[in-house]
Amino acid sequence: MLLEVKGLTTVFHMKEGAVRAVQNASFQAGKGEVLAIVGESGSGKSVTSLSIMGLVGEQGTVESGRILYKGEDLLKASKKRMQQLRGNEISMIFQEPMTSLNPVHSIRKQLVEAITTHKNATKQEAEEHALEMLDFVGIPSPKARMGNYPHEMSGGMRQRVMIAMALSCDPQLLIADEPTTALDVTIQAQIMDLLHGLKERLGMGMILITHDLGIVAETADRVAVMYCGRIVEEAPVKELFEEPLHPYTRGLIASIPRLDVSVKRLPVIRGMVPDPTLVPKGCSFSDRCDYCEDKCKRDVPGLASVSPTRKVRCFQRAGILEEKDEKDEKGGAACQN
Amino acid sequence: MRKYITKRLIMLVPVLLGVSIIVFAVMRAFTADPAASILGQHATSAQIAELRNKLGLNDPIYVQYWNYFKGMIRGDLGTSLFTQTKVTDELLGRFPATAELAISAIIFASIFGVLVGVISAVKKNTALDYAGMFGALIGVSIPIFWLGIMLIILFGVILGWLPVSGRLDILMTPPKITGFLLIDTLITGNIDMFFDALAHLVLPTVALGMYSTAIIARMTRSSVLETLQQDYIRTAWAKGLAEKAVVIRHALRNALIPVATVIGLQLGSLLGGAVLTETVFAWPGIGKYTVDAITKSDYPVVQGAVLLVAFIFVTVNLVVDVLYAFLDPRIKYS
Amino acid sequence: MSDSIKKSSPAADAWHVLKQSKSAMLGLIIIVFLFLLALGGKLILPHDPYIGSMAENFQPPSAAHWMGTDELGRDILSRIIDGTRISLRVGIVSVLAALVVGTALGATAAYYGKRVDMIIMRFMDMMLAIPDILLAIAIMAALGPGIDKAIIAISFVTIPQYARIVRGCVLSVKESDYIAAARLVGNKDWRIIARHILPNVASAIIVRSTLGISSAILDAAALGFLGLGVQPPYAEWGTMLGSGRLYIFNAPYIVVFPGLAITITVLAFNLFGDGLRDALDPKGKIR
Secondary structure (H helix, E strand, O other): OOEEEEEEEEEEEEOOEEEEEEEEEEEEEOOOOEEEEEOOOOOOHHHHHHHHHOOOOOOEEEEEEEEEEOOEEOOOOOHHHHHHHEOOOEEEEOOOHHHHOOOOOOHHHHHHHHHHHHOOOOHHHHHHHHHHHHHHOOOOOHHHHOOOOHHHOOHHHHHHHHHHHHHOOOOOEEEEEOOOOOOOHHHHHHHHHHHHHHHHHHOOEEEEEEOOHHHHHHHOOEEEEEEOOEEEEEEEHHHHHHOOOOHHHHHHHHOOOOOOOOOOOOOOOOOOOOOOOOOOOOOOOHHHOOOOOHHHHHOOOOOEEEEOOEEEOOOOHHHHHHHHHHHHHHOOOOOOO | OHHHHHHHHHHHHHHHHHHHHHHHHHHHHHOOOHHHHHHOOOOOHHHHHHHHHHHOOOOOHHHHHHHHHHHHHOOOOOEOOOOOOEHHHHHHHHHHHHHHHHHHHHHHHHHHHHHHHHHHHHOOOOHHHHHHHHHHHHHHHOOHHHHHHHHHHHHHHHOOOOOOOOOOOOOOOOOOOOOOHHHHHHHOOOHHHHHHHHHHHHHHHHHHHHHHHHHHHHHHHHHHHHHHOOHHHHHHHHOOOOHHHHHHHHHHHHHHHHHHHHHHHHHHHHHHHHHHHHHHHOOOOHHHHHHHHHHOOOHHHHHHHHHHHHHHHHHHHHHHHHHHHHHOOOOOOO | OOOOOOOOOHHHHHHHHHHHOHHHHHHHHHHHHHHHHHHHHHHHOOOOOOOOOHHHOOOOOOOOOOOOEOOOOOEHHHHHHHHHHHHHHHHHHHHHHHHHHHHHHHHHHHHHOHHHHHHHHHHHHHHHOOOHHHHHHHHHHHHOOOHHHHHHHHHHHHHHHHHHHHHHHHHHHHOOHHHHHHHHOOOOHHHHHHHHHHHHHHHHHHHHHHHHHHHHHHHHHHHHHOOOOOOOOOOOHHHHHHHHHHHOOOOOHHHHHHHHHHHHHHHHHHHHHHHHHHHHOOOOOOO
16 A cells, blocks of 8 residues: 555644644555545645645644555654655645745746755756656746746646646655645646646556545545544545435535536535534534434544445434435434434 | 836935935034134134134025035035044045944844844744844843943953954054955955954954844844745745755745845944944044044034945945845846 | 633733743843832942042942942942933933824824825935934034933934834724724814824834833943933943943953943843733734
């Protein structure tokens, strides 16, 4: 297995107290596979990716768990070893193309640096490779672009540069954290096509962090849904969309506008994502859940396998499957206890 | 770029004009009768009246200013009341001494200020950071002249390591080319004299530069800390760069952009501080000349000196603004 | 539930943050101590600060004279205690004067804008083109020495700092809705400035003034040192340094203690001012 994350817990120490941004998360990503981690902002999906990179920052610490990259625990790896891996075998692209490139260095300098840091190349060779990479990610007249500074490029172009930089050392694993969120819709599609095509051609594993279920449906092989720092459901993409198990997933999918079904109003999940310091004691979703029972408020459900390919974190999962049709008629039953 | 510089140079004119009016007004509005102070206590009122007439002090103030202004644009800042020498010549003759001291101090302050600031930022909330920032706090709190005196006592009197007064050993005759002793002695290949001049420069440089060092260190620290939070720093880490490369190649260049402004502004306060430092170290520059002139109410000298310093100050700020464009490619002046 | 929600004023919030800062509290303790010395120092003076005996001059620190005696045999400790009054007075009065004038100019410039703003701020820019201490020296050269004149000179040269801060703050609150509302209900201009705008710029002014006191004390000491400020025999710390400078080779303690007194006083105001800035202005808008 390319990457195996087991029981990852990352804590942020804030003035208001410790916040468990990621709690006991386990998942894996194989070679040539796209794993999407889906969730709203604050669900812990970005922190999960930064934990893998070892870049959670000074306020955050990985409290427990293991992150096995080709069997090697990255949490135990030395600073030096992590530097060898980052940008070389494991690469990352970020949400903010506008601010993720250094404003005072030219594109050439930033690309060449990414290459020469890991590969034994002369400046000449690195520049040639950088040029190839720019061409590869579809930047027109790459030669002229090399001398540009980030502020001279559009957001979409900058994200292409980021991708070129991330891929310049042929990584085995690419983590893309909301790679299209900050871009215009048309550019979003182009970037996603690019990433999808690259994955196929390069055969690398990819972790796609997003809140956009549309992108997930198009791109991912498997999906992990996160809510309040916990993975609440994991499934192959087709099965997830056909039959979401967790009430939260159901809510998310139900709120996607569809062309084939006409409704007056899109259903929404009631309530709001709780403040990270005020997460309910039992199941984090209990206060917003239509199927909430006493037990849900008391205990945290475990992530249980319901089929060889699927896992879900919910006490009521079986019930939901049966009740599904009934509930639609009733129009949403509130918490009855 | 050239257009921008021209525009800024044109804008300098009203500023300097205003500064000259302020200085002129301040000196004339409050000054006790200079004629009386030149002639001393035993002068008769007739003598004083005659001298007042000769100096043009009986003219209306705007006529006096107009006469001064006419001279000023020709580079003539008037005549010293006591030595009868041209103020412009006196100031220009002493300017290299002050410039050498101020440049040396700003270099010292920039190097140590940035160094301390970066270390404090990178080692944030460690003993090293606390020590650096406490040192900086002392640096902004200590009077320049007292620091100078303490340095003299410690290194001059107690340890006897360094000379404490003047620019050069009194037995040495400096070559006169640029007026900058370090440069002149090097040009003439006089190595002994070079090191003597350098030794004389050390203590005044430290005394004068300490305040700016502290200001620059504090500014650098907060600027680096802010920069380290930026997205592109995360990108740099994600590339697999070592900490040194992240800090030096990616954080520092960006962090230094606001620091450059502060360094420029510090040069102004250095020129002010030079007055005190030169007095303490008997440094034969504009500052000491000015203080001597003040005690004698030699107002053309004081006026000229303040104008010259203001001129240097605004010019330096212009240069800093232009340097900005080289540090930050996003800035395009037009 | 009701217990957890307490009424809190901005001042109380700031005090709460300030209390957390050890360095700010250290500064405050020193400042309080200095004020006590300035007010009640006369009661504890070990010797007369102005009369000494020539027979006892140049005595190094001893049990009788903790900081030694100066060239006229006066007790240095007594003179330093007496000097506290002078330094605090110069620092505080000159800041208050600059504050009043600077605030008036800055608020006027911002509130009326256009021509008025241009004229006032250009003038301030010109003053800022001259290094503070140099302009103060020029003014002192013109005015002649003395403590009141030192206060005038120092407050005059620092006016632009306050004018700029106040102008900036007023401009930023001027356009807000509640000012428009105040104008709509028919408040007069000056009333709006005093009642609605100034309270909003208070925190910036408080921080700048506290730090301003420290630089005013430094400037006053510099003037005294150059022989332009407070004149002997007054025990102003800078003046003591200026006259003691002649004796550094045989009696260095004459210059050590007054300088230490200046440094500690300035340090205290800087510590407290930095703490205030963190408490009142967490985003760092005030420079």
